[in-house]
Amino acid sequence: MxxxxxxxxxxxxxxxxxxxxxxxxxxxxxxxxxxxxxxxxxxxxxxxxxxxxxxxxxxxxxxxxxxxxxxxxxxxxxxxxxxxxxxxxxxxxxxxxxxxxxxxxxxxxxxxxxxxxxxxxxxxxxxxxxxxxxxxxxxxxxxxxxxxxxxxxxxxxxxxxxxxxxRFAGWRRKHRLRARLDGVTKLIVAGKTVTATCVVDGAPAAVIDGRTFTDLA
Incomplete structure (x- = not known):
């Protein structure tokens, strides 16, 4: 469905x-x-x-x-x-x-x-x-x-x-994610994962669980 x-x-x-x-x-x-x-x-x-x-x-x-x-x-x-x-x-x-x-x-x-x-x-x-x-x-x-x-x-x-x-994954992983993303405004370390709010192709985006969510079609 x-x-x-x-x-x-x-x-x-x-x-x-x-x-x-x-x-x-x-x-x-x-x-x-x-x-x-x-x-x-x-x-x-x-x-x-x-x-x-x-x-x-x-x-x-x-x-x-x-x-x-x-x-x-x-x-x-x-x-x-x-x-x-x-x-x-x-x-x-x-x-x-x-x-x-x-x-x-x-x-x-x-x-x-x-x-x-x-x-x-x-x-x-x-x-x-x-x-x-x-x-x-x-x-x-x-x-x-x-x-x-x-x-x-x-x-x-x-x-x-x-x-x-x-207990979390550590700051190194957080900094690595920041380094490869544009326009990062929020980074969160939870468990073994790091998530981010950022910009992809000029649009607001989020990276969560290794996935990139954007408003772009």
Whole structure:
């Protein structure tokens, strides 16, 4: 079945809308029965074989916070959408953390309904942690509260794996990608991958998972 660009974009854009509305059931419902969520890339993925995994992810990271997606650009390639975004997360007690990210959504039809089969969120945990390490009572309370919540909802093992995602491929790989691209405005190291926002033939582009997404036909 040929993908409809408007339908693909509408599905992808529904994800942050449901997050903002705190509509857990609707958000879980956009994913295919066989799915994988990597958020962040480098942490243990959430797979459909992990019963209730999406729900636990929601409870751990979305439910207690106010989250807004500031979208810089969307690129559509068939069933797939790449997004250049900054995610603004308000943690209790009112501390805002801003996370530059590249998001990759891979979609497919399931029983005639378009669903997300893979979502890969490329972002760097270390800069996020640094934002929480400011010597103020509010920031210390936000960091402590978030990690207490993670331990309660995910358990020690999964929380440690999430924190371990701050290990990344290294700056050399980041600099090599910058050297071979034009007009780079954002570089992100997540897990073993490096992603970029750049310019290709004068048009905005993104390089994610070794693929180049552009607005050019």
């Amino acid at each position: 040929t993908p409809d660009r408007a339908e693909v974009l509408a599905l992808v854009r529904s994800s942050p809308a449901y997050v903002a509305a705190h509509d857990k059931a609707a958000w879980v419902g956009i994913f295919a029965s066989l799915h994988v969520v990597e958020d962040p890339v480098g942490a243990r993925p959430i797979r459909s074989s992990d019963a209730g995994g999406l729900g636990r992810f929601w409870d751990a990271f979305i439910a207690p916070n106010q989250i807004e997606f500031e979208v810089e650009h969307d690129w559509v390639d068939g069933f797939d959408v790449a997004r250049d975004v900054t995610i603004a997360t308000m943690l209790r007690p009112g501390v805002v953390v801003r996370t530059p990210a590249h998001l990759l959504y891979e979609t497919a039809y399931e029983d005639g309904v378009l669903k997300v089969r893979r979502m890969a969120a490329h972002w760097e945990p270390r800069p996020v942690y640094r934002q929480l390490m400011k010597p103020s009572r509010a920031h210390l309370a936000a960091a402590a509260g978030q990690f207490r919540h993670l331990f309660r909802t995910l358990g020690v093992g999964q929380t440690v794996q999430f924190v371990g995602a701050s």
